[in-house]
Amino acid sequence: DSGVTQTPKHLITATGQRVTLRCSPRSGDLSVYWYQQSLDQGLQFLIQYYNGEERAKGNILERFSAQQFPDLHSELNLSSLELGDSALYFCASSVAAGSSSYNEQFFGPGTRLTVL
């Protein structure tokens, strides 16, 4: 158990809908990362937050957004869902934002999203 929690574990929804995925980082970690894992795209970095602020953006679609709250939990919002958004979404956390310290990330159990 990495200490990172994600809810829900599974989500089944229809095209065009909107869903919210939730992540709580390990105690003491300030950075939260979101990743999407699909068979065709592999593991793709979506976005990073550090202590409530957006730090880095990866291959995140405009239909997707995220935020990190004062208690450091994070939510990933996916809207106007398409079939191709079906994937495993992971949250990871780390202590630092980077620079002088290394950035080992600890992954949550993931949320499996199925869009029908």
Place this chain on the structure above:
Amino acid sequence: ELKVEQNPLFLSMQEGKNYTIYCNYSTTSDRLYWYRQDPGKSLESLFVLLSNGAVKQEGRLMASLDTKARLSTLHITAAVHDLSATYFCAVENLQGAQKLVFGQGTRLTINP
């Protein structure tokens, strides 16, 4: 742009054999991570390699890093069935915000 490539992508081997997974990356970094993923599960951190020549060992797995060659290896010694999983290397991008860039993963199947 940092790119990370693993090979092989699929590896089927017999118990008791040795093999190596390779991870090549395209730009300078001295921070490399190996993760294990079981089917449908999360990623488990295996090794953190932070300098040129770093070598880490845990059980039958040994990882090393050559930053000059931009190459890391994950060596499996006397494989056992429990090591069947997908293994990912990830390189930390040192420019700008330090995100991890993952390789494609190596699906390892160890047959009795």
